[in-house]
Amino acid sequence: MTASEKPNRTLFDLDLLRAMVMVADCASFTTAAARLHSTQSTISQKIRRLEEMAGHPLLVRGNRDVHPTDAGQLVLGHARQLLALNDQLLEALAGTTVAVTVRLGVPEDFVSEATSQLLGAFNRDHPQVKLEVTSGLSRDLANAYDHGELDLVLVKQRRSSRAAVRCWPETMAWIDSARHPSIDLDPVPLVTFPPRGLYRDDIIDAVEGMGRRWRISFTSSSLSGIQGAVADGMGISLLPARALSREHTVLGVEQGLQPIDSFEIALLHRATADPLVKTLASRLSGLIDQERAGAIT
Template sequence: MAGSAKSNRPLFDLDLLRSILMVADCGSFTTAATRLHSTQSTVSQKVRRLEDLVGHKLLERGHRDIHATDAGERLLGHARQMLALNDQMFEALSGAVVVVTVRLGVPEDFATGATTQVLARFNRQYPQVKLEVTSGLSRDLLASYDRGELDLVLVKQRRHSRESVASRPERLAWIDSAEHPSFGCDPVPLVTFPARGLYRDDMVQALETMGRDWRIAFTSSSLSGIQGAVADGMGISLVPPRAVLPRHVVLGRAQGLPVVDAFELAIFHRPTADAMVSALAKVLVGMLATKPRAPK
């Protein structure tokens, strides 16, 4: 009789499970529908069918995002396992490798060098993972993450401004041109990211505290643009230590400039993230744990 009762239980439709997972990962019905090549109304209907099936509300709509209820969190964990098993069955029967795409966002100064080496090692360990890496300003990367366009991001932010999976303090370096120094100019020319960009307010506040006049001499949304402008003598700037070039000279206490340590590197991914997203996040956490080169 017990076996008969179990056989009469309704079966979960994997298509419905895939739909609710996509909504939870994207935090948006609209974005989920786009990624599923469907319509928002169709995806909403599938989520409602699941809720009717289990007899619980699975998703809550907030002011800015969508999050899973307690019942939804339990379902999402099992749903991810069921879909993974489904993929494994196809892989076992077809002999094909199931490709998992992880969309990663990193700041421009992390798009090469040590980060590339770390990503290459990860890819050798997990050849079934396809990495789609986007680089840009941290505020743009976070916006893309919030829209569900990225699965995992490494960004710069003011310390503790937003809860993250992991973080590490980032101490910055004041730089000037080695060949055409400009710190002695009056007013001091500044090379900065655009308005609302990182470090700009900290540069201004530091100079005003010193009693120095300043002017914005050059702005760029590109780190390479900032590096080049400073090297060519257009002004001083604040950058991460890894962005200091041989054509730069590092300024500091000798020039009366303060240590700027109000920022951190932070990693974000969703609680319902795919196992490969979590695995890559752990690799990035390990990379951040490596002691950074401190500015002089």
């Protein structure tokens, strides 16, 4: 009797495997249930059935998230392959090419010509991939990633605030308008992101540390809005050095403003991410390395 002829051989249900992959990617039963248009109890039942079939615990349920056990990592790797093969079979029967969706999140200042060229080259190398790119504030991108809505993100954060695949120090610059400077006004007008936005507290703390009075003159969730407001003389701000334009002038110790070196760029994806997500992450890392090397030289 061959192995394939042995009685009572376990056959894993693809529906159960799909539930396992979704929970692992979302790190949440609730989010996974929503994305699968199911209920949390149903997803939990599917995971229990899969664990019974596997004979091992597959997921560790923590207070805030869910992550796979060693056996779960093994199951996830094979589950992704089986689900991909299933999708390939369905698409082959339909006479079309399998589409793999990669959901990428990047801050506004990374939406550049170089990034577009990189994504275009990646898409040509992997024509089966559908790229969904979201740009916005780092806090919103990180939140979407944590809720399983993005596969790969670049975010700006305080150094070592969370684990990442790669991190790079973020060079910051104090900026004012080149045509209508406002650093000498009293109180000093400040252009910032909204409350809880990155850099806002650092701007206020720095100006107060100078013994200067200040007021919030302009607030925006848009990087371009911040850049334009400073250029038009509405106040000073703190931004990544790459966001400066010829309409800005750089402030520093001569104006009483000390350098800020507490931020970094972080690249995030899950350990269980699809290989194509990891390939794109590697290319983004290379692009950032090249840009930083060019800035240094």
